[in-house]
Amino acid sequence: MERQEIFDGLLEIFRSVRQIDPEKLKNATEETDLVADLNVPSTERINIVIKAEQVFDVQFDDDDVDDLGSKMKDLINLIIETKKIV
Amino acid sequence: MVSPNRKVAIVGIGGVFPNCKDLSDFKQRLFAGESFIREWDETLLYGSSFRSKVSGFIDPKDISIETAYCSVVEGYAREYIDTLNRIPAGNMATSDMSAIGSMLGALGAIEMAGWTESEIQSEQTGVVIGTNNGGHALERPAWKGIFEKQQKTRLMGAHSAIRVMVYREAANVSGLIKNKGVCESIGSACATGLGNIGYAYRLIKFGLQDRAIAGGSEGNSIETFAGLDAMGVLSRGFNPEESSRPFDKDRKGLVCSFGSGVVALEEYEMAKARGANILAVIDSYFNNVDGDGDLFFPSFSGQKRLWKGMLDQHPVRPDVVKVHGTSTRAGDPVELFSVVDVLGDQGYHISAPKSQFGHTLGAAGAIELITAVMMLQEQKVLPCLNANNFNTELEPLQRTAEWDGPNYPINHYKHLISNKIVEKEINQIVCLNYGFGGANSAMSISKPS
DSSP states (O other), X not given: OOHHXXXXXXXXXXXXXXXXXXXXXXXXXXXXXTTTTTOXXXXXXXXXXXXXXXXXXXXXXXXXXXXXXXXXXXXXXXXXXXXXXX | OOOTTOOEEEEEEEEEOTTOSSHHHHHHHXXXXXXXXXXXXXXXXXXXXXXXXXXXXXXXXXXXXXXXXXXXXXXXXXXXXETTOOSOHHHHTTOOHHHHHHHHHHHHHHHHHTOOHHHHTSTTEEEEEEESSOOHHHHHHHHHXXXXXXXXXXXXXXXXXXXXXXXXXXXXXXXXXXXXXXEEOOOOGGGHHHHHHHHHHHHHHTTSOSEEEEEEEEOOOHHXXXXXXXHTOBOOSSOGGGSOOTTOTTOOOBOBOOEEEEEEEEEHHHHHHTTOOOOEEEEEEEEEEOOSSOSSSOOHHHHHHHHHHHHHHSOOOOSEEEOOOOOOTTHHHHHHHHHHHHHOSSSOEEEOTHHHHOBOGGGHHHHHHHHHHHHHHHTEEOOOTTOOOOOOSOOGGGGSTTOOSOOSOGGGGGGGBOSSOEEOXXXXXXXXXXXXXXXXXXEEEEOOO
């Protein structure tokens, strides 16, 4: 799975999160920060992780979720790494 | 400022009511004498497990709420969506249906009260709303995923602890309106609704708050329904609309129902000074516990002490007694005899709104106080629907050696109990509610002068 494909899939997930302003997603890049740029409440991040697991058919390690950074690229990297292990 | 002379006004009402779209729909159909009780499809899913099949339940669609289910945890409501955008998505995310009902009720009550943003967000504004059940509708499917399928706990979502916590209604309402006074919840089973309003009344009466959003709420819960069905206290064997029949000699039990009732309370002189539409004035509130060690059976002496406590605070001569009137074999006679023991058998009517929408448990005291406010507004007594025939013989408790109450059968008091709406002058109503565990609560309200 290509990075761009994962990025597009994550954007689709973010669009389904009712607490994210869709306007803020228009110029999103891998450097976009969920907290600083998208104002995602900290508690909402775990709900995004759950959706990512479903969409990309992976199950993250609990410790990896704990250590996950808040940028789009952090989530993309985790998905790629987890898929490699599997 | 602490002052026992402060009075408390009801300046707003709101809520979510069984089988109704909104407050005005509820009011219109209440005074048309309708029943809101239906066969509950959830009970039908479990075959013969449930003996009772009827309820005044909340269909989210009736109040324009959609449910988004989790795709991997079967039956788990990942989030609820307010299709009318009355509640922001962030507040919906931390709520179950009971909290949503409380928020909708609070918004309605505040709009009616006409409070400004600075009044709402004041340190002098409190939120006191309670419930009777623990958020089972969310917990059951989530726990099934964890304990039976070894699914990750995170599939419950990050908000699950808040969505089921015991004061979720108060917390979510407070989060929505951003008040800065107290935010808490009192539980006393089926006295919860009136108990929370009574506590809020005391906060204002004794100067700790100037305003309060108060009430009780009960989200649909098949688990709560099951517990009551197990006790054998639920009505069965009648058509849905005939199932709740307080005081009728053929009554078989209560109808387990759900909903939310919220009132806006305000210190009387402040409400008057800003020209508020005062719906009613609270004369007094009193509560106690039976003290006989019996957590189930109602107590005649406990209820007599309840009346005495209320009368000692403030003499009342109600035109209507809005009874708890559950339609159970045990509860109705004890309550009727305690009322007539204090008030005699002339000069007032008995109203049992549960006959129309069933027993909304933790919401009952709040929703029924709202019906009492409506009776003051309409000058009409809501009926004891289906109270068609009365026992002409003494009740078993009247035959016991220790009985010291009235010695007439229920039929002797049939002139107090109408199965139709009665039009009359109504200036004062006493509201009564009781809860398992022996909790008793009474509030008197009057038409504003």
